[in-house]
Amino acid sequence: MNRKRLRLCLAAILTVIIATTGLAYWRWYIVSVVPGNQAVDVEVTPGEPLRAVAAQLHAQGVLPQPFDLVLLARLRNDASAIRAGEYLVEPGTNVAGLLALLKSGRVVMHSLTLVDGWTFTQVLQAVEHDPELQHILKGLNDSAIMARLGHPDENPEGRFFPDTYQFPKSTTDAAFLERAYRTMQAHLQAAWQARAQNLPYKTPYEALILASIIEKETAQPVERAEIAGVFVRRLEKGMKLQSDPTVIYGLGNAYNGKITYKDLRTDTPYNTYTRYGLPPTPICMPGLPSIEAALHPAPGNALYFVARGNGTHQFSATLQQQDAAVRKYQLTPHRKP
Secondary structure (H helix, E strand, O other): OOHHHHHHHHHHHHHHHHHHHHHHHHHHHHOOOOOOOOOEEEEEOOOOOHHHHHHHHHHOOOOOOHHHHHHHHHHOOOOOOOOOEEEEEOOOOOHHHHHHHHHHOOOOEEEEEOOOOOOHHHHHHHHHOOOOOEOOOOOOOHHHHHHHOOOOOOOOOOOOOOOEEEEEOOOEHHHHHHHHHHHHHHHHHHHHHOOOOOOOOOOHHHHHHHHHHHHHHOOOHHHHHHHHHHHHHHHHHOOOOOOHHHHHHHHHHHOOOOOOHHHHHOOOOOOOOOOOOOOOOOOOOOOHHHHHHHHOOOOOOOOEEEEOOOOOEEEEOOHHHHHHHHHHHOOOOOOOO
């Protein structure tokens, strides 16, 4: 082969290399893998090989040419670095950007809020109806659920912290609840360590029980510590707590929305009108302000309180004052005490 033919051959090879490189650069770094102007939600299944991942993304409307992702990942030695999960691919994302996203593990996060004052039944209803959670606890009773969470022989009421939790798709309901359980334990232990002195509770759990009653008694943040003070003083004096929310909780499905004199006299383990001391478990899921109030009750001499009808309460130190407050705020002129 003479020099002229050699030069032509080398020039042709160089041209092919340049063209191929340019085409690869264009396909990997310029062309968007997302059609249109809307982000696309895609899901990478755990354990799938790279070629299957590329084919799956193509089937989900992303990645016009699946081999582009496969080739770039292999050239970068990233074929095994792709992480499973749900991803949001934004418009304008190229193949290189898609590969970086799948390596990053920056999956889409979903959220579920557990509300202060919810019972465990309400918590389970919210968890069971969340479509992004993987449900492995469905059909289990409370005892079986707590056993699956690693806390056998514990009553679930009140043990899960109310908050908004973010989680990736397909997180199990067990993992979600365990996280809420650990969060409650962390907050309760920290609050217990910083508690006021000479409180009538022997354990953090007893404080949690009273916190749940406080949570149900008032929605007014400024009243929580004062209500806690009333209950603490009643416990110290050996008086019954006489809390309506505990009666309602003990009635369960028998409660029809209006508490009656008969309800107050119907004995259950939670009726603090018929029994002394704290009920056996919390009656709801208290928030941190109620826990703090239970462990830092306000000083004073009030032993009673009654709802004013506007969301606040009237506090009284004597039964005579309480009776007057009841007549003023609770009894109509046509009703007798």
